[in-house]
Amino acid sequence: MAVDEDWVRWLKNLSFATQRVDMEDGRRLDFTIMINRKRFIITVLPNLSPDDPIAPLISRYAKSFMDNDEELDKAQDEIEDIIYDAGWRKFAPLAPGVERGPSTPPISLYSALNPETFYFRLVFDGANADVVQEYPSRPLFGPDYIALNVTGDLPRYSARDITVTNKLMGTGHIAKVSADGQDMCCKVLVPNQVKAVRREYACLKKIADSQHGDSISAPRLIGFVVEGGDHEEAGIGILEEYIPHVMTLGRLLKNTNTNTEIVTPERRRKWAEQIRRNIALLHGIGVVWGDGKPENVLVHSGTDDCYLVDFGGSWTDGWVDAELRETEAGDEQALTRILDFLDIENAEKDYLGASEFRSVNQGEVGIVWLG
Incomplete structure (x- = not known):
């Protein structure tokens, strides 16, 4: 040939x-x-x-x-x-x-x-x-992930028993996976994401342990990913609920902003209220979303409800000012800008009560990461 x-x-x-x-x-x-x-x-x-x-x-x-x-x-x-x-x-x-x-x-x-x-x-x-x-005598580079000992009461899943169904970012450090016949989202401890995955775990654990765990629309924490084999206790990531969706709120509105029949004012108002309520509940238990923006809001393909995702922290220019990163004030700023993005009128913003951020009982984080 x-x-x-x-x-x-x-x-x-x-x-x-x-x-x-x-x-x-x-x-x-x-x-x-x-x-x-x-x-x-x-x-x-x-x-x-x-x-x-x-x-x-x-x-x-x-x-x-x-x-x-x-x-x-x-x-x-x-x-x-x-x-x-x-x-x-x-x-x-x-x-x-x-x-x-x-x-x-x-x-x-x-x-x-x-x-x-x-x-x-x-x-x-x-x-x-x-x-x-x-043909080097030994590998010049090790695995692209970090293994840490973890303690906690969540189930452990061997990376060898988890099937990747869709790589959501990079080479698979954030991926849609399947384990025990269930779709999940996996986040792996790659070197530049260790802090983010730790923060994500801490936030989701705090949500799960709070009295509002069933009311907050955020991914449910499922378990740890371990290397398996001789390294059964070496945690390399977390598994959380996969939120079925077609696209993020940001992409949905950008793709359909000229079609008012698809994204009606009623849907926009519903989503605005859900986002406001979720942020208020998060702050009530001492959790800060951190990187609030429409791209971190998923619209559930089955219920049409909004879910807040990505609790890894950081900030995005245009949505949260750098000096407000990972603070309640930053979340409130993101909320105001998301409501603008949703094209909610000022009167509706006042009705939604964007200032209702009340204190509720604080939760505790039940994990120890050991280097």
């Missing part, structure tokens, strides 16, 4: 995404690229040749990284193009295309987080680029 035909067939079912780029001494770059569920780590180094075509790109990348400017993405894209053109013939047999659709074979959460890994080095012969496979 001709090379072009091989390329077309592989391209048909290709999934190619850069997961991360690690830089060492401003000279060495390690690209971690996911290709059809397999992980490829490609090392890019300058050589001693004065005509080395990759050295200027590495320098541009390093300078852009230090300056934090937009040239970073451009330099990264150019290097990735070189890697792809030089390596696809060797990558294709190692990571054959996976047919997408109902027949796509399921993959466990453990496999998604610990994919088969191949190592290559980008080399040049004059202007011609190639990739050379390498």
